[in-house]
């Protein structure tokens with residue numbers, strides 16, 4: 092109550108002022124006090140009649156409550172009436188009055204009822220007063236006047252209470268509304284018709300960055316000055332549109348902000364207000380812009396991507412495709428829409444990835460990739476790296492697939508080429524050693540499982556090195572290609588012909604039953620190879636040697652089979668070339684021995700392991716030594732001497748004979764020159780020249796040696812075998828002419844053992860024929876040999892050639908040869924090949940005997 096008193100400003104002074112204004116003085120108080128005592132007996136009746144009147148109005152009845160409440164009210168009313176005329180109107184009185192006012196206001200007793208009740212009180216009291224003062228006009232008027240004054244004071248207080256309580260109520264509502272408005276997340280401005288701000292909430296202040304400054308009464312343009320808004324406001328003012336939306340971009344503290352304003356008109360009686368509700372939608376706008384941007388980015392990435400991209404429906408139709416995919420597959424976007432991938436997938440790749448696709452659909456993997464071939468519109472196939480991923484809806488159900496197709500055709504082709512290069516021989520296109528080993532492995536394990544047999548044929552061309560050396564590599568290559576083609580034609584699909592390198596080929600025959608069968612194939616191959624080839628304009632009759640090993644008896648793995656076939660091939664070569672040979676145990680030892688010799692030979696020259704022996708040649712008639720034949724000896728530092736019959740063919744094959752032969756020539760010429768200087772009569776020096784040497788520009792080698800040693804060319808005879816002369820006639824003729832031009836003589840060794848025609852004897856400028864010792868051996872007993880010897884000597888005489896017989900071991904042989912007019916004899920009968928010193932002594936001795 093004290094608060095109410097304070098709020099109403101009812102201080103002592105105020106009350107004094109009110110009383111003064113109502114002219115309520117002490118005299119009135121005395122009148123009222125005097126009356127109060129006499130009114131005492133009317134208190135109850137007054138309250139009864141008062142309430143009886145009130146209860147006539149049902150609306151009031153409800154408010155006054157039940158009987159008990161009514162009794163309490165009546166008593167309170169009686170106290171009130173007594174207080175009214177008690178004559179003490181101090182602050183306690185004021186509080187009492189206010190209390191009653193508050194109680195009335197609370198039960199909803201409007202002032203009209205209150206004032207009406209006073210009227211009832213007054214109407215009751217006036218006759219009572221009249222009776223009380225028994226017509227004393229002055230006292231009656233004084234009492235009524237005092238009563239009016241105090242009632243007016245009371246009413247004033249009651250009305251103040253009503254107003255104040257109402258005001259408080261209104262203030263509470265207002266505060267409530269303001270709390271709601273200021274708590275709103277949306278900004279709110281209320282404008283009057285003149286667009287002056289009535290209120291603005293904190294959210295709007297924040298939106299517009301206005302701070303706390305007072306704004307009420309200011310024009311809207313002071314806070315938002317935007318023509319678009321002004322335009323919309325005009326529409327809302329006009330009343331045509333009840334609500335409008337507008338988006339405004341503002342710069343707030345350097346930051347771009349978007350505010351969505353919602354304008355509404357609110358009619359309040361005859362006037363109206365305008366509500367502006369605003370919200371910051373920057374995030375939404377930004378998100379939308381970002382989404383648009385990202386969609387644009389995606390669109391660009393999709394269409395410009397360097398790989399083929401497509402969106403596929405869950406049932407596999409192409410919904411959308413990019414440019415690259417259209418290029419890769421050769422279809423337009425519209426055409427692709429009518430195609431599903433399966434249709435254009437290579438039949439061999441169709442089921443590929445099915446399991447992965449199921450896993451993708453079951454959400455076990457996010458994507459998968461595999462390599463597939465797709466049919467280009469032109470019909471050709473394109474190799475692709477195909478990746479598929481799945482885009483799902485929010486509920487997890489499949490929405491569409493994204494496929495990425497990368498054209499890897501070129502990469503695949505390169506890889507295939509590389510594989511081909513790695514497995515095939517570039518020159519002949521035959522499988523190379525790697526692929527052969529693979530096939531061997533397969534064949535061996537297949538044969539092992541099926542108790543089968545297979546054959547490995549190791550083939551080496553005879554004298555291929557000579558072709559390479561004399562005609563060059565291009566010619567050699569042509570030859571190899573031709574041989575490769577011939578070999579391939581001889582074999583079945585299931586067999587393999589491989590080239591190991593150089594002139595070595597290997598043939599793998601599967602499912603062979605008997606050795607005869609293999610031998611038949613080997614013969615067929617020999618026949619196929621031995622057919623004339625024209626290489627570099629020169630005609631050749633190639634031959635080859637074949638070594639054969641059989642699984643399982645000659646080896647249980649590819650490597651052993653190859654090694655043993657190789658060993659057998661060497662044996663075939665030793666057997667006279669153009670033949671085949673089956674591997675047998677012990678062959679490897681021979682091969683090892685051969686390899687041993689070969690490696691020893693490579694160092695023999697520099698290790699000074701060679702020496703020369705000289706075998707005398709005597710005049711058949713006088714018995715005088717007229718010449719010597721230089722014969723090569725090799726004593727490896729690490730072992731026993733090796734005979735020339737053994738190492739010369741190897742030196743020949745490996746080409747080592749060229750430097751070795753040159754050494755022989757130089758050594759022999761130097762030796763003979765030395766003997767000459769020692770005073771030994773001029774001797775004819777015979778030096779053997781092999782085919783290989785002959786081809787390697789022998790003429791210039793001889794010229795150099797002769798110049799260096801100063802040996803007389805006319806005393807030098809080069810001994811060639813018939814096989815040298817069987818070489819290409821042009822080459823032989825040209826070389827022989829060069830040699831003749833140097834002044835050296837030419838002898839044919841082993842005459843009669845070869846197959847060549849006799850024509851070359853006259854065609855080439857041959858000086859000497861040497862009768863092979865095989866014809867001498869059985870003289871004079873063998874009539875055939877006697878006949879041959881006679882024929883050779885006769886031929887030599889007819890062609891004006893000197894004839895030498897070698898291998899003369901007995902006097903009978905010598906007699907017969909002498910009798911046939913053979914010119915020179917050579918053999919153990921006249922002397923074995925001797926080291927230079929021994930020979931020197933012998934020659935010096937002979938000279939001593941002669942002199």
Ligand SMILES: Nc1nc2c(ncn2[C@@H]2O[C@@H]3COP(=O)(O)O[C@H]4[C@@H](O)[C@H](n5cnc6c(=O)[nH]c(N)nc65)O[C@@H]4COP(=O)(O)O[C@H]3[C@H]2O)c(=O)[nH]1
Pocket residue numbers: 706721722723724734735736739752755778779780781840841864897898899900917918919920924
């Ligand atoms: N049974 C028997 N043999 C006799 C008799 N008189 C000589 N001989 C042997 O017969 C061979 C004669 O040499 P060839 O026919 O040119 O046969 C030579 C020749 O073809 C080759 N050779 C030797 N030295 C050289 C060389 O420096 N260069 C080349 N390219 N080949 C050579 O090696 C072959 C063998 O030479 P050698 O072992 O020294 O064997 C020599 C010699 O020792 C005889 O009365 N009875």
